[in-house]
Amino acid sequence: MKKGLIYAMVCLVLITVLITGLVAGCGTKTANPGVRSEIDTSTIYLDGSDPLTMDPALTGDASSAFYIEEVFGGLLTLVLVPKDVAKEKEGGIRYIDSETLMQMPKNWQQWISKWIVQGEKADAKVAMAPDLCEEIPEPIYNPDGTVSYVFKIRNNAKFHDGREVTAYDFQYSIDRACDSHLRPIPSTTAELYLSDIIEAEDMIRGRIENRVYREKDINEPFDITKVIGDIPGIEVLDKKTLKITIDAPKPYFLWKLTYPTAFVVDKLQVEADIQKYNWTRRPNGTGPFKLTSWERRQKIVLERNKDYHLGMPKTERFIVNLAGGGSPLMNFEENEVYITGIGKTTVGKVRGPEYSSYDPEVYDAELAKLYIETPSVDVYYIGFNSRMKPFDDMKVRQAFAMAIDKEKLAHEYLMDLVLPAHGILPPGVAGYRPDFKGLEFNPDKARQLLKESKYGGPEGLGRLILHVSGKGPSDKLGEKLTWEWKQNLGVEIEIEQTDFGTYIEDLKKGKYALFEMGWIADYPDAEDFLDLKFHGDRSVANNEVRYNNPEVNKLLEMARIESNPEKRVQLYQQAEKIIVEEAPWLPLFHGKNNAVIKPFIKGYYSPPMVIPILRFVEIVK
C-alpha cells in the first residue's frame, strides 16, 4: 500500500504535466480557417459583451451603444464613406444626403475592399446622414440669437411593430431623456448631448417640473398626440414635422443627435411598462435589427427588420455570444464566431514573430490573410480625481503622468496594437497633432515633482488603489503601470477590479481617486472629448476627475460658438494643451481595431467609432 502511494504520487505529478502539455498541444493545433460546407448563410455569429442598458436615454458606454444603434434610430445617424463622397456643411460638418445614403448598400462592399487594402491610410471618413428625417435641415437663425432646425420625418419611418413614427414620438423621447425623474434612473448622458436645446438643461437638472410622468396618467389609455411638451426648444409643427431650437449657433449640435440619447422610443411600449421597466428586453425600435432574444451572459439575437426604411439588411440574423471564456481565436478557428478581436497574446500569429516573443512557427500565414487592422477614434487614460487626495495637488498628477513611458508601453508591451497618446484628441478628430508632446516621460523630473508636492514624497501619499474594471485579483495593464510607478516614483499601489456595471456606477459617483478608463468618440469632433469630459459645469458622472479650470472653461465655451472651423480647432488645441499639462488625465494610448474576419464574411469593416454597419454585412460562399 505504501509503495502504491508513492507511485500514485509520482503519477499525479506526471498527470499534471501531461494535462497541461495536452492543453498546450491542442491550442497550437490550427484548424484550417476557411469556408466550411455547413456554414448557414442566414446567421452570422459574433462575440461581444452584455449591454449595460438597452434604453437609449441611459446609454453611455460603447458596448451598449453597439446594440442600441442597430435596434433603435434617431433623426440623424453616422455613416462611414469615402472622403470624396461626403459633402461639407458650414461649421465643417461632413455629411451625405438621402440619395447617397440610399445608394450605400450598393457601394459599400466596393468602398471597404479599398479601405481594407489601404489600411490606416484609408480615406474612410465618418459623416452625418439623415436617418428618420428626410434630409439634414439647414439652420434657421432667429432674431433672438437662437437657432432652429426643422426636421421632416420620413413617410416610410416605422417602428418594428409597424406603427408610424411621428414628430410626437420624438418630442416624447427627448423629453423623457431629459427628465430628471426618469425611471429607473435619470440619464447622465442627456446633459452631454441634449443640453443645447432651449431649457433642456433646466429640465435635466430638475429646475423645471416634468409633466409627462404624472403618476395618475399611467393607467389611462394614452393618446400620443396629446403629449404636452415640456421643453420649449422642441416643438411639433405637425404630425411629421419637428422643430428643435438651440440656444446659440452651434454647428456641432447636429452631431449630438446621432447619439442614442436623442433616439426615438415607442411611447406606447415605454408607458405601458413604466413600473416594471421590462420593455428594454424586447424594445420596439426603428433600427435595422430587432432584438428578439437577450439571455444575459449567454447570447443576444438580432433579427433583421424587413421593412427598414433605408433598405432591408442583408443578413437575416446576428447571434452575439456573450458567454466569453475559452479562447476567442479557437472559437474563430472552429467557426463558432466569424469575426473576433486580436489581442496581445495572439498578435504574433497574424503579424509574425517580430511582434511577440512567440516561437516563429506560431505565425500562422493562413490566419494572417484574414487579419485586418483599422483605426479607432478613442483614447485610453488614467484618471486622477482632482478633488481627492493625493491628486488634489497638480504636482502629484504631473509626477504620475511623467513616470510612465508611453512609447515603450505601446510599442513593447502592447506590441503596436495601439498608438501612444500624448494628447487627448485621437487621430481622426480635427485638432489631433501627431507632433504634440504633452508631459514627456522623465522619471527624474517626476520624482522631483513628487517631492515638491505638498505630500512631500511617496511616503506622504497614503493608501493608493488603482481601480480597473474586470474580475479577479490582477489586471494586465494595471500591473504594468503600478510597477512603473513603483520603479520610477517609489509609490506602492494596489489594484482593485470591479465588475464593469458596478465600476461605471461607482465611477459616475466620483468614488475613485485613481482609475483606468477609455473614451471612444461619439462623433468626430474635438468637443466630444474636451468639452464633454473637462468642462467644469459637467456633473461628476461625466467629468469623473472633477476638473475645473476657468481658463479651460472659457476656451471651451468660446469654441462652442466659433463658426470658423480652423479657429475653433485652435481653441480646442489650446484647451487640450492646458489640460494635458495640468494632468487630470494621463492619456495612455489610442486604440486600433485588430480583428480576424472569415473570408466568407462580406461587408464587414470595424468602424472607428460606434456606427451601425451590420445591415451591410452578409455571408457569400
Next chain:
Amino acid sequence: MIGRLFREIFHRRLAKISLAMILFLFLMAVLGAVFAPYDYNKQEVGPNFQGPSWEHLCGTDDYGRDMFSRILGATGTTAMVSILYIVFGGLIITVLLGIISGYYGGWIDTLIMRTGEILYSIPTLYLVLLIAATLRPGYNNFIYETLGWQWLAQTGFADLVLVFGAISLFAWVVGAKTLRARVLQIRELGYIEAAKALGASDFRIMFHHILPNLLGLIILSITSTMGFVIGTEIALSFLGFGIRPPHPSFGVMFFEMQSIDLISAHPYLLIFPGIVVVLWILSFSLLRISATDIAESRKG
C-alpha cells in the same frame, strides 16, 4: 510522549517522505525569501515569455518577471498561511474548542458543537469567500485609518491575516469534534478522577493531563485540514478575494495565466507553479495518511 511520536513517524517511510517534502517546501520558502535570484515582482528582468533557461530556471512571464522567483515568493505565501493556520487555527482554536467542549459537556458542549454543525452544513468555500469579500473594505479601513499600520498592508501581511482568519473561522469543526470525542473518553479515566480528588484546577486537568494524550489526534486534525487550507487560499486569491498583487500567490499566478492562448504558447507558465501546488497539497495529504495510521495503531 513527543519522542515516541517522532519515533513512530520515523518508522514509516510514507511519513518520512511527506515530512521531507514539507521540510523541502518550507526551506524553499525561507531560502527563497533570502536567495531568490530576482525580486519576484520586478518586471523586465529578462525578455518577455522566455522559456526555461539557466538564467531563468522557470522562464519569464509577459512582464519579463522571473517565474522561478515568483514561484519562490508564492511558496513563501503558502508557507506563511500554513504556519499561521497551524499555530492559530489548528493549535489554538481547534484544540481549545475541542477540549473545552469535551471536558465541560452540558450547554457549553451543545453550543460549540451545534454551531460547528451549522457551519459544517454550509459549503465552507462559499462562507470563506463571503467573509473575505464582505469584511475586506472594513478591515482595510481599520488597518489604514484606525490603526494607521500602513506597513502591515504594504508587506501583504494584512491580506494574509484576513485569509487565514476567514479560513480558521470555519476549518475547526471536524478537528474539534474528533478531539471532543477523545476527551469524553479520557475524562472518565481513573487518573483524571484522581487529579480532581487532589484538587487540581480544570485548567490544569485540561492542559496538563488531557492535552498530552491528544497529540496524535491534533496532528491528524491539523494535517487533514491543511490541504483544504492551502487550496482555499489559492482559490480565494484566484477569485480576487485573497492575496492581491503585488504580493505573490499561486492563485494570482494562475489567474494571470488563465488564457488558453497564453498557456498553449507557453505551457511552462502553468506547469512549474502547478507542480509546486501539487507538492504542497500532496505532502500534507500523505502526512495525514501516516498520522491516521499512527493514531489507529495507538488505539490498539
